[in-house]
Ligand SMILES: Nc1nc2c(ncn2[C@@H]2O[C@H](COP(=O)(O)OP(=O)(O)OP(=O)(O)O)[C@@H](O)[C@H]2O)c(=O)[nH]1
């Protein structure tokens with residue numbers, strides 16, 4: 001059933017509607033294993049249309065390999081069961097300066113061409129009464145990256161999630177990424193890259209703070 005009702009699917013219900021990844025209401029009715037079997041069948045049909053001989057022992061397992069990769073890795077972040085739990089700790093150290101997690105590895109997938117987006121995310125926040133376990137920042141980036149994406153939405157989804165889970169608007173996100181759809185086809189430009197950013201709270205109003213963030217990530 002298509003999501004024509006306007007009801008929010010479980011995925012991204014916590015985000016403003018303009019930032020939700022478009023999903024149908026029945027997106028997760030099927031178990032992962034059933035999804036993998038169905039996708040493998042569809043991918044086998046694509047390979048057949050290309051004229052490939054699936055009896056070849058190198059090609060025979062490809063439909064299932066691709067299906068597993070889609071469900072368990074590339075598009076894992078579509079499923080709300082993988083949304084990371086962001087644990088906060090009391091800020092006993094009284095640390096209230098800028099905290100930057102930079103050069104977070106980012107693997108995503110262009111939703112227009114289904115080819116990789118590869119880059120780095122840099123995120124920062126100003127701790128208040130609580131601090132976050134550092135790896136949770138990487139996990140939030142990964143959760144939203146592991147979906148069919150456009151870089152602008154990815155950037156804003158990460159920023160909104162951090163604002164919600166850290167309980168502060170003082171959040172900055174900058175993503176620099178290479179789009180394989182730009183590099184390997186179409187315009188075939190292998191030197192350009194795409195930078196996107198989102199600044200909330202004091203990062204939006206305080207130019208010196210923003211500059212300090214950019215300096216710390218080497219921009
Ligand atoms: N804004 C935005 N555009 C993207 C992103 N990833 C890919 N695109 C662009 O999406 C556009 C799709 O445009 P179309 O004209 O429908 O596709 P196309 O014919 O394959 O376009 P070309 O890539 O120019 O050959 C292209 O310009 C892509 O570069 C992204 O993350 N953000």
Ligand SMILES: [Zn+2]
Nearest residue numbers: 110112113181
């Ligand atoms: Zn693309």
